[in-house]
Structure formats: structure tokens, C-alpha cells
Amino acid sequence: MKYRKRIVAAAIAVGALSLGACSSGSGSTTTPASASSGAGQYAGQTLKVMDYEGADSAMGIAWAKAIQIFEAQTGAKVDHQSTSFETLNASASQLFDSSDAPDVSEYNKGNGTAGQLAATGIIQNLDDAYAKYGWADKLGAGISTIAKYDANGVMGSGSYYGVPNYGEFVFLYFNQDMFTKYNVKVPTTEAELETAMQTFKDNGVTPMTTSAQEYPMGQLWYQLALSKANRQWVNDYQLYQHPIDWNGPEITYATTTLKSWLDKGYISKDVSGMKAEDAGLQFINGQVPMFYSGSWWYGRMLTDVKTFKVGITNWPGTTLTPGSGGNIWVIPAKSKQPELAKIFINITMSPEVQALLGESGGLPVAANTADVKDPNAQALIKLFNEVNARDGLSFYPDWPTPTFYGDLNGVMQGLVNGTYSPEQAQAELKNYYETYVSTVTKK
Missing domain, CATH: 3.40.190.10 (Periplasmic binding protein-like II)
Known part of the structure; x- marks a missing residue:
């Protein structure tokens, strides 16, 4: 493929999303x-x-x-x-x-x-x-x-x-009551996250829910890649500045880590047939201690969770995270x-x-952020601003091609079902991605 360079460095600087910098605008709807x-x-x-x-x-x-x-x-x-x-x-x-x-x-x-x-x-x-x-x-x-x-x-x-x-971004929802019951600390590194998941597994609890049929597992895969990536990698993946190495350390880590978590039972293989709603309800109903998904769930968590305290934290040990306007x-x-x-x-x-x-x-x-008084809303804004402060918003995995949302979900299901090895999964995704990107970037 021939890649065309784009002058987009300024446009990709997503730190300006910080809500603390939002103005009140002009006028009022009253x-x-x-x-x-x-x-x-x-x-x-x-x-x-x-x-x-x-x-x-x-x-x-x-x-x-x-x-x-x-x-x-x-x-x-x-x-x-x-x-x-x-x-x-x-x-x-x-x-x-x-x-x-x-x-x-x-x-x-x-x-x-x-x-x-x-x-x-x-x-x-x-x-x-x-x-x-x-x-x-x-x-x-x-x-x-x-x-x-x-x-x-x-x-x-x-x-x-x-x-x-x-605005929106993706982070880790956790069941504070289950963390307390099993003496699990909120992880600050991926190593601590794996230790936490093993503790839950040892006590007969599936640690994390997701959906391979819809977006959550694809976003989890992308987060794992982002944990090994830098801003230039995001620009290359999203804006086609340079070719993506589909067997490089970022994507390889993401795919092999997911496969490992499936094999260890940290994520149930039932997620192959689950929709995002199914995964969210598992967490809301107190069946699992962790759910990695977006801020669009937050209001619902506040209203629908009745039996435990919901905690939120950014993905541990990473600079980059899925999110955007x-x-x-x-x-x-x-x-x-x-x-x-x-x-x-x-x-x-x-x-x-x-x-x-x-x-x-x-x-x-x-x-005007001074108009937002609710402490739960303030907690979410604080978490969001942490990501903005480190220029962390990195968009979403399905953005590069018109069909990549369905392509990625299909490959994630194949990884869960054993249809694809990690290497085969990456080869499939590479083909889907490059087939489209080559049509956009050719001179």
C-alpha cells in the first residue's frame, strides 16, 4: 500500500476535550x-x-x-x-x-x-x-x-x-462490595488486574463480563493494544499516516492476552453469543465484579444498580484509552x-x-461545569479529565473502515469459539483493514 501523509497532528490533539475548560457558551434556552x-x-x-x-x-x-x-x-x-x-x-x-x-x-x-x-x-x-x-x-x-x-x-x-x-470514554466498572468481600484492591497495573481476576476465579466467580457479539470485547481488545501503544500508533491506525504492523507488539499483545484470559476462565466463553445489553445486565445484577465499557452506561448504573456500590476507575497502567467526543x-x-x-x-x-x-x-x-453539582457526575468528569490530562483519548477500534465494526465482532467471536488462533485472528483483521485502507490512501 502507498500511504499518503496527512498534516493532522494538531487535529489529533484531544487534550482540549477536558470538561474543566468548557465555556458556558452564549445565551440560555430560557x-x-x-x-x-x-x-x-x-x-x-x-x-x-x-x-x-x-x-x-x-x-x-x-x-x-x-x-x-x-x-x-x-x-x-x-x-x-x-x-x-x-x-x-x-x-x-x-x-x-x-x-x-x-x-x-x-x-x-x-x-x-x-x-x-x-x-x-x-x-x-x-x-x-x-x-x-x-x-x-x-x-x-x-x-x-x-x-x-x-x-x-x-x-x-x-x-x-x-x-x-x-463526550465519552471507556473505563472499568467494578462491584465494590465484591471487591471488599474477596479482599481485592482496585488494580493500578495490568499485573494487579490479573491478580485480582485470579482471586475471583479461585473463589468460583467469573471476574469479567463482555460481549463478543457486539462492541464491548472489540473495545477491550483495542484497550489492550493501546496499553502497549503510543500516540503515533493511534495516528497510524486511525488516520492512515503509516502502515500498521498487524503482528507487532501492540496487536499481538491484545490478541494473545484475550486468548489467555479466555483460557484461564477470567472471561466466560459464553460471551460469544452475548450482546452488550446481556453483559451490562450481568454486571448490574451483581453476577460479575467487573465490566469494561463506556461512559454511556454510567447513568444507567446509577439508577439500575440497587444491591451494591458501583466503582469506576480508568484502565490500569495505561496512557491511552478508547474515547472521543x-x-x-x-x-x-x-x-x-x-x-x-x-x-x-x-x-x-x-x-x-x-x-x-x-x-x-x-x-x-x-x-458551564459550575452548573453540575451531583457528586456522581463530578466523579465521572474527574475520571474523564484524568484521561484528557495525559492526552489519552484514542477513538475506537471500528472507525477505520465502514465494515470494521462487524468484521471485528466476527473475529472476536472466532477467537472465543476457537475458530481462530490469535495469529489467524490478526491475519483476518489485517485483510479487512488493509483492503479498505488501500483504497483511501492510494495516490
Whole structure:
């Protein structure tokens, strides 16, 4: 493959995501409707909004408030349509280019998803809206990385095609009561993590849950690779700056470590048929002491866990971790209400809605952090800022190609089932990755 060098060093500097640096933005959603869009100006019109957030999640709570404000300010009605991440991930290119397209939708960021749709004209260029509403001033350079895509659909430069509406990252949830019962300390190194898992295993407890059918195990695999990687490796993997060595120390460590943990019973082989929801429920129901997954679960953990204390900690002994600005609002090319869509997006970026997002267990990107009072929310923000302080956010493993989410899940299932050895798993992933990347990077 011939790799084209990209000047993206500044764009990849994700330290600017720190919530401590977020400004309060301009204005407030409590401004009278007549001062913003005109009360009743859009009466009789309908905005079709699509997302894949649970109603009781932090984002679901915040977007419900945004819908309420939007309807009061504009006089328009919202047709709110819920879907799943997997369903939209598989169908967006067709749905957004059809007469059934939503007017505005949450969508997955990255080269293989939003980038591909931007490059093919399926989602709208938002440069004018960014200039009108001042969204870039609220985001910072790190989050803006996932909002911009060039002509090839590669993130970090070019025009704006999406608006990140929250931050997210992946960390370790743990059952503090089970840790106390078996005298296990919160690990600060991967060696201590393995010791902890062995202690649980010796006491007849499967230490960690995950899902090979959906995203959690792929993100765990990526975290293990990141624990042996540096920022240049992330740039090479995500932005195609240099070829990736699929038998190098980063990926080899990740794949062989997962296989070892499966063989030792630290992770049950039942995860091959489990979805993310299944894994999350195992943890919520107190069946396992550890679950490695994202901040998008946090609000639910606070509301659904009734029988034990939930602890959170960053992955031990690493600088880099999966994470970024959260999913993005996009406006499909076939949107029938693009101007109303922009008004709605702007409301979701307002201090009132962003503060509610933080209070509900999410990570706001445009909040005045002084407005976030809840101690649980503050704990999450503190953990997030630890990652930002070390320039640790490293995006997600499935971003490089349009099909890599499914490709990676399939290989993870094969690793669990014994269909693939670690070497075979890496060869499969190399083929999937390089087949696509060569089409993007060729001169």
C-alpha cells in the first residue's frame, strides 16, 4: 500500500476535550422564544428526530428536555424516532438517502461511518451552521476532530459534517462490595488486574463480563493494544499516516492476552453469543465484579444498580484509552427540515440542556461545569479529565473502515469459539483493514 501523509497532528490533539475548560457558551434556552426563532413561527411543521439513546440514559433525558424546549420555542412538533446503534449503523447509508430519512439524527462518528457518508454526499455539509451558531467555539480542537471530514471521508480536516453532543470514554466498572468481600484492591497495573481476576476465579466467580457479539470485547481488545501503544500508533491506525504492523507488539499483545484470559476462565466463553445489553445486565445484577465499557452506561448504573456500590476507575497502567467526543448530530441530504434541524441541534448545545446531561450522568461538551453539582457526575468528569490530562483519548477500534465494526465482532467471536488462533485472528483483521485502507490512501 502507498500511504499518503496527512498534516493532522494538531487535529489529533484531544487534550482540549477536558470538561474543566468548557465555556458556558452564549445565551440560555430560557430566553423567550420570540428572541430566538420566533414563537409559533414554525407552527404546523414537524421535525423528525432519530436517536438510539435509552429514555433513562443521560442523553435520553437531555434530548427529551431539548425536544420540550424546541417545541415551545418554535411552535413545531417533533416526531421522535428511536432505533438501536446496530440497526442504524447497518442501515444509515440507505435510510439517510431515502424519502424516509429523518431530518436530524444521532450517528456514529469516524472514518467508516460519518466519514463515508460525508464523502458520498449522504449527509449535509454544516460549515454555514457552524459559522451561524458558533458551535466550533464550544467544542475545542479535540472534539472537532470527529466533526470534520475531508474529501476521502477521513476525520480531522476538511468541512464540518456533524455536531458532537457529548463526550465519552471507556473505563472499568467494578462491584465494590465484591471487591471488599474477596479482599481485592482496585488494580493500578495490568499485573494487579490479573491478580485480582485470579482471586475471583479461585473463589468460583467469573471476574469479567463482555460481549463478543457486539462492541464491548472489540473495545477491550483495542484497550489492550493501546496499553502497549503510543500516540503515533493511534495516528497510524486511525488516520492512515503509516502502515500498521498487524503482528507487532501492540496487536499481538491484545490478541494473545484475550486468548489467555479466555483460557484461564477470567472471561466466560459464553460471551460469544452475548450482546452488550446481556453483559451490562450481568454486571448490574451483581453476577460479575467487573465490566469494561463506556461512559454511556454510567447513568444507567446509577439508577439500575440497587444491591451494591458501583466503582469506576480508568484502565490500569495505561496512557491511552478508547474515547472521543460522543456520537454526532448529522443532517441527512434528504432532510425535509434542515433549518429546523439546525435549531434543534443548537438547543442540545445550550447550557441548560448540557448541564442536565451532566447531572444525569453524561459528559457534556458545552456546559458551564459550575452548573453540575451531583457528586456522581463530578466523579465521572474527574475520571474523564484524568484521561484528557495525559492526552489519552484514542477513538475506537471500528472507525477505520465502514465494515470494521462487524468484521471485528466476527473475529472476536472466532477467537472465543476457537475458530481462530490469535495469529489467524490478526491475519483476518489485517485483510479487512488493509483492503479498505488501500483504497483511501492510494495516490
